[in-house]
Amino acid sequence: MGLWALQLVLLAGVPAAILGVLGLLIEPARFWLLLPAVVIAVVGAVSALLFPRLWFRHHRWEVTDHAVYTRTGWLFQEWRIAPLSRIQTVDTVRGPLEQRFGLATLTVTTASAKGAVKIEGLDAETAADLAEALTFATQTTPEDAT
Amino acid sequence: MSGDVTGDLAWGRLDRRAGLAGAIYAGGFAVGSGFITGYWVVVEGSLATALTWIVPAILLVTAGGAVFGEWMRRVTAYQVTPEMFEVRTGVLFRKRLALRRERIRSVDLTAGQVLRVLDTVTVRVGTGEHAGKEGTVTLWPLRRETAQALRAALLAHAAVDEARAHVSEGALVRFDRSWIRYAPLSVVTPVLGVGAFGGVLQVAEWFGQQERVIETVGSWFGPAPVLVIIAVLAAALFVVGAVAALGLWIEMWWNHTLEREADGTLRVRRGLLTARSISLQESRLRGVELVEPLGARLAGAARVDAVATGLTTGEEDKTDSRTLLPAAPRDVADRVAADVLREITAPPTAAPLTPHPASARRRRLRWALGSVVALEAVLVLLGLLLTPVLLHVAWASAVVLVPVAILLALDAYRALGHAISGDYLVARSGTVRRATVALQRRGIVGWTVRQSVLQRRAGLVTVIATTAAGSGAYAVHDAAEQDGLALADAAVPDLLRPFLEGPGPTAP
Known part of the structure; x- marks a missing residue:
């Protein structure tokens, strides 16, 4: 939750700050630079407060003997399913922000260019264990995976 | 440069006419651009100046092309071993490529006019890696017979499925000149x-x-x-x-033929000036897509594309290399689709489809009118601020656009449909480009289910089957919630089961 809030703050904060600084420096265009800066900042602050809570409540993941499932989003809910027999790679990624929060993202890809299943914001240890378990499970299912 | 490859007899080489082909290409380009430059020199100066500068330049470029072609020939060699297909090439950087033969998914022969006159072809060997050009090897130029032999050798490992071999090999469809009307x-x-x-x-x-x-x-x-x-x-x-x-x-498309060869390879041959031959192993086929662009659909025609793994490499004319049949009468297209999939009983692309609920139609109407309203709002706003001319443009365009938008929306709704037809998941959507995809159920490697807040209120759901083939994902847009999930469950049994009983979209 903290991570998402921080990401949103950065996402809105950086352009808002750039516009703000420009607005203070460039006299004639001040109004047209400061207006969007304020709008972006307000929208960013509100979503940083609201969305992480919503997402946290709605994001779910599950790994069964047959497949990996995830559910993400609130406005646009999305369920993704990848059967274990079709998994090709299992990666864990820890960005600088995620490391700060002790989190990791687990990405499970299949042969499809569009079928990757991502589990974001996992506890780093859970992610590592899960990656190992999934890798083992995929190795024991001998199939072409395409 | 070439010392390391000439000694080995097993290595194949490019055709001796590489230098000639290079010279013709470079020369043609040089004459074309020299002509335009020459025109300007003559206008500004004199004919003599033009000739003294441009003729040597053309000769130089032509010679350069010849040297390049000849050099390519000297440094390029290929070899087919029991396991690998190896190529050494590179003018500036020496490259050694080794493709595992069982990974080779397509061998295409193309002959442009120049190459055709010289009785040679360009050979492209693809492994279907999605990472751009890395998985593709181009050999230019090879003698036609050599290329045919190479193609046969590289695709020979494709296993013949004895049990399903009841559809005989040979031409699946013959070219019909009347198709040109589309x-x-x-x-x-x-x-x-x-x-x-x-x-x-x-x-x-x-x-x-x-x-x-x-x-x-x-x-x-x-x-x-x-x-x-x-x-x-x-x-x-x-x-x-x-x-x-x-x-x-x-x-x-002139002289288009689609045929199935004895080793289970589908082969498309077509082209008038540039003769193309595109091969596709049947084991890579995951389904077919019947595409009806608006114009062709109004004339009752449809095109057949293959949905296959490893076809979308970073080569030119991507979509064209997928096309098995150009726009042809709808019943021919259905029959070809069925033949390609070896479904003799009924073409899956013509299967009766389950329509989608009326709320999907409302959604489409809302989208269509919404985009028209947005466009008109911009015009009206600008018209009020700047010039009244735009206001007239606004009402005039609204008169035309509103009925068009409504017609397209209704048509888009009519296009929606899905079904399970034997071993295939069939889904249809689109209005400007209506596409009916028949995807092998065993080719589905996962599911994505999407539902926005608005869709949830309308009781709709978009179910997307992900696959290794074609565009990677094929969607059933705006199906009724129960229908969509039941479809996914029926297409790949048990996969969705725990998900349906657990906290699914019906009981969040």
Whole structure:
């Protein structure tokens, strides 16, 4: 939750700050630079407060003997399913922000260019264990995976 | 340079005419650009200056092409071993490529006009890696017979499925000249028309005559009103575009044949000036897509594309290499689709589809009218701020756009449908480009289910089957919630089961 809030703050904060600084420096265009800066900042602050809570409540993941499932989003809910027999790679990624929060993202890809299943914001240890378990499970299912 | 490859007899080489081919290509280019440059030199200076500078330049470029071709020939060699297909090449950087033979998914032969005269072809060997050009090897040029033999050798490992071999090999469909009537109905007609228009102006500009061209055309009309001029020019564009589309179609599809070879490879051969041969192993096929662009659909025609793994490599004309059958009458297309999939009983693409609920139609109408309203709002706003002309444009365009939007929305709704037909998941959608995909159920490697807040309230759900083939994902848009999930459950049994019983979209 903290991570998402921080990401949103950065996402809105950086352009808002750039516009703000420009607005203070460039006299004639001040109004047209400061207006969007304020709008972006307000929208960013509100979503940083609201969305992480919503997402946290709605994001779910599950790994069964047959497949990996995830559910993400609130406005646009999305369920993704990848059967274990079709998994090709299992990666864990820890960005600088995620490391700060002790989190990791687990990405499970299949042969499809569009079928990757991502589990974001996992506890780093859970992610590592899960990656190992999934890798083992995929190795024991001998199939072409395409 | 070539010392390391000449000693080994097993290594195949490029054709001896590589230098000649290079010279012809470079020479053609040099003469073309030399002609334009020459025109300017003659205008500014004299004919003698032009000849003394340009003729040597053309000769130099031509010789350069010949040297390049010959050098390519010297440094390139290939070898087919029981396991690998190895290629050594590279003019500046020496490269050694080794492709595992069981990974090779396509071997395409192309012969442009120059190569054809020389009885040679370009061979492209693809492994279907999605990472751009890395998985593709091009050999240019090879003798036609050598290339045919290489193609046969590389694809020989494709296993023949004895149990399903009841559909005999041979031609699946023969070229029919009457299909040309669908050519001008494609989107390329206006595009080519505009392209020709731009091309004329561009060439005129090279010679500094652009204004004169515009003036000449203007003088043909005299004092005619602007609307008439626009209408006549638009009609001219359309006619030119239609002629160009016909020409392009003949170039691309002349003598088209789709055949199945004894080793279970589908092979498309087509082309008038550039002869193309595209091979696709049947084991890579995951389904077919029946595509009906609006124009062709109104004429009752459809095109058949293959949904196969490893076809979308970073090579040119991606979509064309997927096409198994150009726009042809709908029943022919259905039959070809069935034959390609070896479904003799009923073509899956013609299966009766479950329609989607009426809320999907409301959604489409809302989208269509919403985008028209957004466009008009911008026009009205600008019109109030700037000039009243835009207000007139706004109401006039609204009169045209609103009925068009409604018709398209209703048509888009009619297109929606899904079904399970034997071993296939069938889904249809789209209005400008209506596509019916028949995807093998065993080719589905996962599911994505999407539902926005609005869809949730309307009881709709978008179910997307992900696959290794084709575009990677095929969607069933806006199906009724129960229908969509039941479809996914039926298509790949048990996968969705725990998910349906758990906290699913029906009981969040």
